[in-house]
Amino acid sequence: MSKAREERPRIPPRWFVRLAWRVHRGMYRITRGRVGLWRPKPQGWGTLYLTTVGRRTGEEREVILGYFEDGPNLVTMAMNGWAEPDPAWWLNLQAQPDARVVVRDGPRLVHARVARGDERMRLWSRWREIDTGLDSLAARRSSETAVVILEPRVSPNL
Template sequence: MVTTSGFGRVLDRLAPVVGAVTRAHIALYRRTGGRLGHTIPGMPTMLLLDHVGARSGRPRTTPLLYFTHPDDPDDVVIVASYGGHPRHPAWFHNLRAHPDTTVQVRDEVRPVHARVAGDEERARLWPAALATYSPFAGYQRRAEEVGRTIPFVVLTRRR
């Protein structure tokens, strides 16, 4: 990934470390049925999002913070913040291309359909996002500096 901003250069340098930690997190979460990895001290709850590469078609898994949708407790919401980076995270583009997928929440693997929350729904979800993880506010400020609004993705259980 080639970037020009200072923030982007920091992300680029951290990528190998983040990748190794992420792979370990996924393995631990899967092997323990979420007993380890669903919660991490000082962090909100996490799920594992399975997604398919929009261009590559390769299966991928990403651990993400999530919260329960206030209007429907069976839905979960993930935030495509990417730390306020100028671009959306890859998993967001992958879900737009392939919205039917699975997530693992603790020991439950559930089929879901992903959809991007509209402006009104996003405004209703914003307080729950901040209650879950207050740094989202700073991420949004950083993203707004480059004209990006951070999308919220609602994962609805498929029956």
């Protein structure tokens, strides 16, 4: 086996990744939020439930994502299971950056933006501490993986 093949990270087939996230989201819904979300650990990520507005339909779209906390912000990556296109939730947030998330502590209103420059490098390094194979996984994509910051926003209606 060639060295390049040995170093390439193994990723499950796309159908399996999609099925796993659908099952995860289904468990969250069926248990009414009692199962499926967890807080990030010091050297690990947590999960959040993100609701966006579809850029074409105007309908709510939901997804579960991995994240870590950076002060009051929640940080995730627009990686689409390391597949080539950007995930639909990220395209939706680019069109309408205001969204809702549910974390283990409860619901929050957020405003999404992409990290750039030094901030992106700092947050990417933090992800690299959590996932040591991050750079080799990201290298599978032809474009840079967006680091997405979900900043808190204030509104009387959650």
